[in-house]
Amino acid sequence: MKSHFIAIALPILLTSYINTSLANPFSSCPQTGYLFHQTTNVSFVDIDRQTSNIGTIANSYDAVGFNALDGYIYGIMDQKVVRIHNGFTADELEIIDLPELDYTAGDVHDDHLYLYAKYQGIWQVNLSTNQATQLLKKELAFYNLSDLAVHPEGIIYAVDNSKNILRFDLSQSLEDNNVDLIKPTGLSGLRNFSGQFFDANGMLYIIDANTGESYLFDDLTPLSEEESFHYVALPSLPNVSDTVDIARCSNTELAIKGYDFGDAPNSYGTSLSINGAHHQVSSHLYLGIQPDEDLIAQFYPSSDSNNEGDDDQGISFNTVSFNQGATAFVTAQVGGFLTGYLSAWVDWNNNGNFDDANEHVISNIALNGGAHTLAIDVPNEANVTEQTWARFRLNDEPIDSAQGLGGRGEVEDYPLTITSYDTQESYLWYPSQGSYTTLAFEDRWPNQDDYDFNDIVIQYRVGHVQETITGKLSRLSIDIALQAYGAGYNNGFAIKLDGIPSSSIDTQNSYVIINNQYQASVLEEPDNPDDEAVLIFTDALKQFFSSECDNGFLRVDPNCDLDKDVTLQATMKIKLNTPIDYPEHLHPYLNPFIFAAPNDAHGFASPPSRSLEIHLKDFSPTTKANASLFKSGQDQSNNASVNCGVKNNCNSYRNSTGIPFAILVPSPWNNPIEGKSILSAYPEIEGYINSNGSSDDTWFNFPDASKIYSVIEE
Template sequence: MRKYLSLLSLAVFFSLEAHADVPFDTCPSQAFLFQSSPSKLYGVNLATGGYSELAATTGLNTHINAVGFNDTDRYIYGFDYDNVNVIRIGKNYAGEQLSVSGLPEGQRFISGDVHDNVYYLHQRALGLFKIDLSPLLTDSSSILIAEAIESNLGTLRASDVAINPIDGKLYAVDNPSYDLYQVDLSTGNAEVVTNMSTDIGVPSGGFGAIYFDVNGNLYLSRNTDGKIFRVDLSDEDEIASGDVAIEHFADGPASAQNDGARCANAPIVDEDSTIDFGDAPDSYLTLLASNGPRHEINTGYYLGAIAPDSEGDGFISPLDDNKAGFADEDGVGFVTTLEAGNTAIVSVQASTTGYLSAWIDWNQDGDFEDLNEKIISDNLLSAGTNALSIAVPVDAVIGSTWSRFRFAETSGLNFYGGATTGEVEDHPITVMEDGSSLRYYPSSSGYATVAYEDNWPKEGDYDMNDVVIRFRVTETLDENDKITRVLIQGYLAAYGAGYHNGFAFRLGGLSRTDINAATTLTHNAVVQEHNGLELDANEAIFIVSDDLKQKLPSGCMYYRTAQHCHEAISFEFEIDVYFDESVDTRSLMSMPYDPFVFATPGAYVRDGLWYNPGRGLEIHLADQEPTEKFDTYWYGWWSDSSDPGSDRYFKTSSNHPWALLITDEWSWPREHVDLVDAYAEFAGYAESAGNNNVNWYLLEKATTDKTFAPED
């Protein structure tokens, strides 16, 4: 939908004497757009194309052009087109006239920018001029001197110019040809970088407002349709060869009689972001640098029951939006399985009437670019729940892949690029063979929490946060209900241990030889060289990591257990297990199998132990028998009351375990806070062998300020 900026019927004028302007407080990330005559001022979000009015007037009652932001004194400089004079504007948007000598008398300039405290002006018939703004730093009434710059620009028809903060050179687009020019401001030499017609189409209007960001990206806002294009001008070699990336970036306001200014040293998205991004790996174009999908929030358009929160960029492994913020990825649910050759039903909840488009990577090549991968195109949803059909190609590759759903007020969205309204949700999915089914633990989208106290066989400080893992399990069953695949996905949620600990899963009931070589282990979306299967064990044991401490970000001793340590999620894993066809998987123990921690081999001796037990020291869930690698010597030492003869393991005499499994996203105790102090009802639960206080772990039952409260 084409958008135009409308004029207000009533303008407010300011007295320059009564309202002396002041500089901006910071280097703003928004772009400034001056439009119409007399000029009014808008703020443009270049990432999405959204805009809002900042000032109905600058108080000068004139048409302003050739604007540029000066990061040195944080004023906007421009040219008063009606009164033929240079002006400057501060954060109150009240313009003031400046005294300048040396400019051609009576001549008007339509394009300009500021760099290193120098204001540059361009006019097709006159060429380039520069004005040193330094005198204004000490005396705002100084008379500025303009100097001509000899150049070979000729009759370049540019509606605006912008200076790259990386190379300090001026760039402009010739409107009739779409040639992109680079100008060396020290010599005046101008060269064509590239012709942009191949990338953005034949010339169809000028670019009245162009801007740079701190990374050397040039943003071109086309007058006729408001389309914003991004040109990567960060690499000198690519510029010299003319091999620069040019792409449609967002849809902004169409306008006329306009000009743009921006602080080129600011990022496009700052810490006050109001944008929702995607979560898929960046091969699907997710991050801002890749022109990933993004939507302005707080517009009333979103998926699910929870409106999206804001992000500074896309979240890719080991993060996703639900781990880093509110669990707002709740708008899309797969009602039926995705079986190759069949039709699947997807439930999509919309906040209001709007358009939905979606993509699935059927061939698992890491993109949404193939011919049949756009599965929904501009489907008009109604407010509430919408049931949609998806035809799964018969040749869809079996296994895990990604989907992307975008909802907005307007149609025509691609799987990348900015939008002024709506939300994007990226979901991992599984394509199955016809007749297959899935079974989950704890659910298809939720995580269970397993937490360990690693002082076994001592009870220790019993804060139950030495290792905290969140995970889910998905089993694939064939038409005969035989398990053909096991997918374990999880991440390290907290690590309060001083010791080095490894983490593993045992698939009890199966042996190492039952596992097919197609099995993979993935860390942070990267497939590891070895699939984690423990080679010197007879049982099917998968070592996720033999030292979780090495997976922590630097600079925080109590990772997500002390309130001052709100580090981002840093380690995510996935075990994708396949079995040989002859294997009878009915012997496999029930989900969640046997998650356990063990002492990292060769790290150091633990307190009270006179040797390094390494792999021989395991900590399992209560009453779970350890693996064949366990050193049984330690049964019954210190606080342990294990009795293999009665199937009693890893509990104290009061039935307090060294490991907990909670089928929800549990809030664990803070560092050095005893579990019983954090959750008073836990003692009764443990001492009754789980018969009483079964909901002891709920957040509303926690003692105030005793559990860790993530803020990331």
């Protein structure tokens, strides 16, 4: 649910406008922001619509701010304070006790103009009395400020060109006023943050004149001793080169927060700049759970749906794919207490829009709170495709367009698969399409370590695609998400397909996407075409993430939250050359395993690399596994042959007491924290192991809360 800026540059000559509107104020509190350039140009920026038009003016101004009390812009021209009219001409003001200096930053708040001059200080100009007062002494004015902005609470902020955010305490005497907080933003590169302003909600918007990049700081805390800030990077805005300052009425809100957007590709009308579908976020009416408020539309493939707060779950489908000529059923879960009107569109011909006559499939059906099952008829001529899109809009009034502003409600977009009559397919998901199991590995096999089972923790699910009529297996869909990494070693992740030869894989139409990176090569080169297929997600998981927590570990230390936003997500799509009879001993979860990354010693004299594999208990290794590692260290495997999986007689990857080196938990699961054995973090697992799984089979639901890292939202 978000978008890119799309701007229209329309050259505008303001000469006639100036002549007819000379000396008048601007409208009472315009939404438009006025970007002044070093040249005699001004850009009219509609932040909400994310457009920018440019025109010529008579002069250039700096350190400007909009005064909501009288409708004029105030700023500096030739070191003098001026009042700027709506025609962009200006009157010079005589200001008492204000020195003529090179003021580079300014803003207006509560009928006062604030001005900053490097190595000189900050002055406050009372625009009613024209009296200036120095607020910050020159010894503290050593920051490179291209602009500053006044928070609605009256506190001055600035992001300097060294990429720090500053907060000024000017509430005391000149001698005691100071910069009470300075923090690095984490931005990089050469910067010129010449445009900065606050909106009525206290969101700080800044523009870099060098690059056109803009950023929104949306949770500043001016009345707190410790500043807590968060910002989102917005796409580049045009017409901002050589900008010296921006003026915008701070009493207006930025409407880019407070709305819910779709997340289909932008050709479907998603981003605000092309009047994409968006609704007012409200607890009164929504789909599923109440959606988050979006700052901008993030459309596919950069959608805001993820496993930490996915708000696209109000519509559920009885099957993943829609079949030509069939009737599909969907369930809409309506929340809130208002009556909502549900409309839906499906791109049947997969041409990137919802404009065709038969694509408005549900029209303003009135629904109250609760679950409602609805039918959608799939046209006979619908294009067979692995991905097209559907859009659902719930609104507090009837709505007939797939685009544009709605009232209270929500928009949800979903990718769909359309299949044909003669190759109708069905999905079998393990555990389900909307959930994950959890894989956890100890990577020091065959040696015993701390058994905290957080070396590599992966959320994992598998979709088996079968021909509906024959039951033959035609495709696999495998999703993973890295939950935790508490290993010092680097490891790869792969899957063995027991009973499916490598020659069965359609390598041209199989791929993996890791963190939005497409990789076409997934099948490991076999020694023999009849060798069972091995699918490689990656040979080095660590190349896809980094963590600032101790040892570079990820989500194993509850006292470190520097890694909470680190993600590694991947989807693998496997197509078979021709559908095959279902292998008798193919496990629903297949045969996932980790292996030593290339050039990682893993505690050996020389790197074992691909030959060191760690599988689930009683699963078979691949042909590339080093058989001499079995029965070494703490491993007590009695049968770890390559084909024990298809013979269903494996006795492998276990120690003398039966404890495995890898486990599969059939649900989301909180892994132990670093150094805490799974036997102490989940005491009931011992009974499960000792009984060979016949008792305590829900051990994973009963942790010692002090010894686990909580990742599951209750």
